[in-house]
Every structure is written in structure tokens, then in C-alpha cells.
Amino acid sequence: AQSVAQPEDQVNVAEGNPLTVKCTYSVSGNPYLFWYVQYPNRGLQFLLKYITGDNLVKGSYGFEAEFNKSQTSFHLKKPSALVSDSALYFCAGTGANNLFFGTGTRLTVIP
Amino acid sequence: NAGVTQTPKFQVLKTGQSMTLQCAQDMNHEYMSWYRQDPGMGLRLIHYSVGAGITDQGEVPNGYNVSRSTTEDFPLRLLSAAPSQTSVYFCASSYMGSSGANVLTFGAGSRLTVL
Numbered sequence: 001a002q003s004v005a006q007p008e009d010q011v012n013v014a015e016g017n018p019l020t021v022k023c024t025y026s027v028s029g030n031p032y033l034f035w036y037v038q039y040p041n042r043g044l045q046f047l048l049k050y051i052t053g054d055n056l057v058k059g060s061y062g063f064e065a066e067f068n069k070s071q072t073s074f075h076l077k078k079p080s081a082l083v084s085d086s087a088l089y090f091c092a093g094t095g096a097n098n099l100f101f102g103t104g105t106r107l108t109v110i111p
Numbered sequence: 112n113a114g115v116t117q118t119p120k121f122q123v124l125k126t127g128q129s130m131t132l133q134c135a136q137d138m139n140h141e142y143m144s145w146y147r148q149d150p151g152m153g154l155r156l157i158h159y160s161v162g163a164g165i166t167d168q169g170e171v172p173n174g175y176n177v178s179r180s181t182t183e184d185f186p187l188r189l190l191s192a193a194p195s196q197t198s199v200y201f202c203a204s205s206y207m208g209s210s211g212a213n214v215l216t217f218g219a220g221s222r223l224t225v226l
Contacts, residue, residue: 009151032212034214036215036217041219041220042219042220043115043201043203043217043218043219043220044154044201044203044215044217045217046214046215046216049212049214051212090153090154094212098144098156098159098169099156099215100156100170101146101153101154101155102153103151103152103153104153
């Protein structure tokens with residue numbers, strides 16, 4: 001079965017430090033991978049996606065993600081974390097018509 | 112643009128009651144879907160539609176019905192609510208592209224509690 005996994009339920013990072021939110025995938029064929037963010041009491045918002053080409057994908061709010069085929073990973077990164085980045089982050093992948101999601105990682109940026 | 116609009120935002124039901132969660136989008140998206148979000152389980156697909164008159168089941172369809180009579184609307188019906196259906200429900204839509212890499216636009220969510 002196709003799936004994505006987020007191994008960390010919670011990530012804490014100090015403001016100004018780099019952050020990484022991990023995602024691994026199990027998708028047949030060429031994977032289409034996404035990151036979405038959910039702020040409290042809001043719907044999910046799109047951050048970035050990987051379709052093909054450059055393994056480093058840049059997205060909204062200074063986030064980027066690195067696609068690594070050999071490690072089947074698609075980790076979300078940001079060079080310098082902001083307190084306002086605190087939110088729930090979801091990795092997702094496509095299968096046929098539909099998007100399937102990881103279980104989410106709660107990021108807390110500590111001032 | 113309003114985007115994806117869900118109503119109601121909050122609802123409390125008793126076991127056995129029925130209700131409909133409404134979803135409307137004004138972006139002329141062909142694809143619409145319903146997800147439920149539960150702690151530790153991420154988002155799970157309930158039903159989806161690739162166009163008016165076409166619906167299909169997702170990962171967790173039991174206890175839910177949908178219809179798609181127009182491009183804009185995709186209501187989710189709970190026929191006989193159960194406590195296991197206590198959750199936050201999200202409607203999402205997108206264009207239908209050939210690549211499958213379409214970005215979903217989400218509504219703000221509907222929090223349902225079944226007593």
C-alpha cells in the first residue's frame with residue numbers, strides 16, 4: 001500500500017535555529033509529494049510539492065524540502081525558525097486520484 | 112474569492128441523529144473530497160468526487176453518504192450518527208490535472224461531537 005510516514009509526533013526547536021520535519025514515503029512509480037501546514041482551528045494550507053526535477057523544492061514562508069530517492073525521504077526544512085512557524089505539519093503523497101496523508105508532526109518553536 | 116466554505120463550524124449530535132455537513136467551492140474545481148481528522152491518525156479520506164454526478168469511496172466511507180449534483184457543492188451526510196464519528200471534518204477541492212500533482216484547497220473544518 002502507498003503511504004507516507006512522519007516518525008516524529010512532536011519537534012521542538014529554538015527560535016532562530018534550523019528546523020527539520022521528517023517524512024518518508026512508500027509510493028510506487030514516480031512519487032508526487034507535498035507538505036501542508038495547519039494552524040490552530042484552521043484548515044490545511046499548501047506549502048510546497050515535489051513532482052520531478054530538482055531535488056530541492058522551495059515553498060511558502062521560507063520553507064524548503066529535499067527529495068531523496070535513495071532514502072525515500074522528503075524532509076521539510078527551514079534555515080531559521082520563527083515562533084510563528086509553530087503549527088501542525090503534514091506530509092502527503094498522491095495515489096491515483098487521491099492524496100494520502102501522514103499522521104502529522106507538531107512543531108513548536110521556543111522563543 | 113471565498114474558496115472552500117464549510118458549514119456548520121461546530122455541531123453536537125445525539126447518537127442516532129442524522130445531519131448534513133455542507134461544502135461549497137467557488138473556484139470551479141472538478142475534484143472535491145471529504146476528510147476526517149483524528150488525533151494521531153492524520154487525515155483520512157471519506158468520499159471524493161471527480162465531477163458532478165460522480166462520487167466514490169475513500170478509506171473510511173462507512174456511515175457517510177455523499178452526492179454531487181453541481182460542480183460547486185459536495186454535502187456529506189451522516190445517516191445515523193455514532194460516537195465514533197466524533198471528529199473534525201474537512202472538505203477540500205482542486206482542479207483535475209493529468210499529472211495527479213494537484214494542490215488541494217481546504218475549508219476551515221467542521222467539528223462534530225456525537226454524544
